[in-house]
Amino acid sequence: MKTYVSKNFSPAIAWEALDIANFAGTSVRLHWTNQPYKWHINDGEEVFAVLDGAVEMHYREAGEVKKVLLNSGDIFYASIGTEHVAHPQGEARVLVIEKEDSV
Structure with missing residues (x-):
């Protein structure tokens, strides 16, 4: 058990x-950014959730x-083949759930 304060x-x-x-090859990661990807x-x-x-x-x-x-x-859901780019408006923290080692 662990608690994260984003x-x-x-x-x-x-x-x-x-x-x-x-989870069996699906990663759950917390990202911080102030720059576009x-x-x-x-x-x-x-799955891209803005926290x-x-x-x-x-x-x-x-x-x-x-x-x-x-x-x-x-929350933004990118289906298979969806080309996308995130542009934070200042600082942002996001939870990303995706296939492990994805771009």
Whole structure:
């Protein structure tokens, strides 16, 4: 048993992660960032939950870039093949659940 206080996680590097759990090849990680990530497609599905702050998620749908603003408590689900990139609005902490060793 372990408790994590996400607001206390403040590493020195954007997108640094704290490993929470691994369920048969699915990783659960807490990330901190104040910088955009990179456009990518995961090796499987991804659940991206904003715990603190706000993140503007950009994603491509039928070749068109779309955006959604995720606030604390909001969740973005990237199905297989969804190209996306997260743009934090200041500092943000997110819980990411995805296939282990995914991009």
